[in-house]
Amino acid sequence: MTLASSLDASRTSSLLSRYQQLLEISMQLNSTLDLASLLRKIISAAKDLTNTEAASIMLLDPASGELRFEIASNINPHEMEKIVVPMEGSIAGWIVTHGEPRVIEDVSKEPGWSRRVDDTIEFHTRNLLGVPMRTHTKVIGCLQAVNKLEGATFEEDDITTLTVLASQAAIAIENARLFQQSDFIAEMVHELRTPLAALKASTVLLLRPDLPANRSQDIIQTMQNETERLIRLTSEFLDLARLESGRTRLDLTRFDLGDLIRESIDVVLPQAHAKDVSIGVDGNKYTVTADRGKVKQVLLNLLTNAIKYNREHGRITVHLQAVGSGDKPFVQVAVQDTGFGISKEHQKHMFEKFFRVADTAGFTQGTGLGLAIAKHIIEAHGGQITLESEPGVGSTFAITLPVATR
Numbered sequence: 001m002t003l004a005s006s007l008d009a010s011r012t013s014s015l016l017s018r019y020q021q022l023l024e025i026s027m028q029l030n031s032t033l034d035l036a037s038l039l040r041k042i043i044s045a046a047k048d049l050t051n052t053e054a055a056s057i058m059l060l061d062p063a064s065g066e067l068r069f070e071i072a073s074n075i076n077p078h079e080m081e082k083i084v085v086p087m088e089g090s091i092a093g094w095i096v097t098h099g100e101p102r103v104i105e106d107v108s109k110e111p112g113w114s115r116r117v118d119d120t121i122e123f124h125t126r127n128l129l130g131v132p133m134r135t136h137t138k139v140i141g142c143l144q145a146v147n148k149l150e151g152a153t154f155e156e157d158d159i160t161t162l163t164v165l166a167s168q169a170a171i172a173i174e175n176a177r178l179f180q181q182s183d184f185i186a187e188m189v190h191e192l193r194t195p196l197a198a199l200k201a202s203t204v205l206l207l208r209p210d211l212p213a214n215r216s217q218d219i220i221q222t223m224q225n226e227t228e229r230l231i232r233l234t235s236e237f238l239d240l241a242r243l244e245s246g247r248t249r250l251d252l253t254r255f256d257l258g259d260l261i262r263e264s265i266d267v268v269l270p271q272a273h274a275k276d277v278s279i280g281v282d283g284n285k286y287t288v289t290a291d292r293g294k295v296k297q298v299l300l301n302l303l304t305n306a307i308k309y310n311r312e313h314g315r316i317t318v319h320l321q322a323v324g325s326g327d328k329p330f331v332q333v334a335v336q337d338t339g340f341g342i343s344k345e346h347q348k349h350m351f352e353k354f355f356r357v358a359d360t361a362g363f364t365q366g367t368g369l370g371l372a373i374a375k376h377i378i379e380a381h382g383g384q385i386t387l388e389s390e391p392g393v394g395s396t397f398a399i400t401l402p403v404a405t406r
């Protein structure tokens with residue numbers, strides 16, 4: 001056997017083993033619908049297949065048109081949240097826009113390379129291979145393998161394997177997302193069943209010939225309550241579905257935030273009185289540019305939560321203050337309560353839809369959609385919603401909104 005043909009043979013066998021690996025991974029990907037574990041499998045496969053130090057996935061956020069890290073083997077999730085990669089002028093943006101792979105042999109010589117990410121995460125990127133993540137219809141992001149090990153350079157085989165992996169991964173991610181949506185529908189139908197069952201039982205009772213006359217009034221009252229709950233549920237579902245699909249338009253006007261806060265407090269005052277919870281406001285006057293109706297919806301949910309999950313004779317304070325600086329000033333509204341508080345573990349899930357803390361879910365009504373809706377609304381305004389809480393002491397939910405410019 002000549003040297004050339006033996007080299008060929010070893011290359012063929014290493015290629016075959018790569019394809020074997022790729023096949024196994026793609027089968028695994030197709031059987032996983034949990035997005036987080038899916039992402040972990042993809043980057044670990046990307047590293048293995050290309051023999052590199054690190055790998056990451058950036059996905060396109062359709063709302064902002066920017067790229068965000070979904071997962072990276074060399075960045076912790078906390079740091080990842082802070083990094084936004086623009087489509088214009090970045091390497092990943094180029095890959096997504098052109099739908100083509102790219103090898104950067106030496107990032108220090110690359111004009112589109114931003115050191116910002118490396119500086120943030122204290123990592124030294126030498127070289128990288130990035131490929132588009134393409135579904136049947138579009139490019140959803142970019143898969144990158146970083147720093148080829150043992151001083152090697154990226155080869156044609158690396159590009160081919162990573163490209164195949166990226167398309168498998170893109171389809172698996174899309175499937176997982178669709179599954180999440182169908183999950184939403186399942187949960188929604190489940191929530192609707194309880195009031196519907198109560199209504200059905202009420203009509204059966206009402207139709208009984210032997211029903212004592214004085215009972216019918218109570219049953220009709222129950223029917224009215226359950227009907228109201230159905231109306232509230234369906235409108236919350238619709239709100240969230242619209243917000244999630246990005247079909248919600250904000251109706252921006254200038255208004256005084258303090259006025260809106262007082263107006264919202266008036267709505268919840270009877271509920272607060274019933275529990276002897278007092279509500280106070282402090283802070284200056286701020287004019288904001290925002291969707292008044294939607295911000296009111298957020299404030300009502302925060303205030304209602306602060307009452308529902310408060311103790312008897314508790315207190316709620318609403319603090320208004322300016323935050324941030326520079327050309328984009330924001331105002332923060334913090335709703336502070338003296339309620340049960342929320343454990344660190346539960347805080348992580350607070351803004352997920354349908355999430356309710358089991359201890360409190362038993363004795364208060366709710367769907368667990370209020371905060372998920374609030375997060376969408378505030379982020380659509382360019383603001384943020386945050387939470388600080390200590391179990392047994394209380395919680396503070398804070399939102400920020402852009403101050404109106406003259």
Ligand SMILES: Nc1ncnc2c1ncn2[C@@H]1O[C@H](COP(=O)(O)OP(=O)(O)OP(=O)(O)O)[C@@H](O)[C@H]1O
Nearest residue numbers: 305306309355356357360366367368369370371395
């Ligand atoms: N201020 C608070 N103190 C303690 N727990 C809270 C507070 N606010 C929210 N929670 C917890 O977070 C969960 C989710 O709140 P969220 O407002 O999303 O839903 P909800 O109040 O249950 O229902 P709704 O959709 O009617 O608002 C609540 O069920 C409760 O367990």
Ligand SMILES: [Mg+2]
Nearest residue numbers: 301305366370
């Ligand atoms: Mg609520």
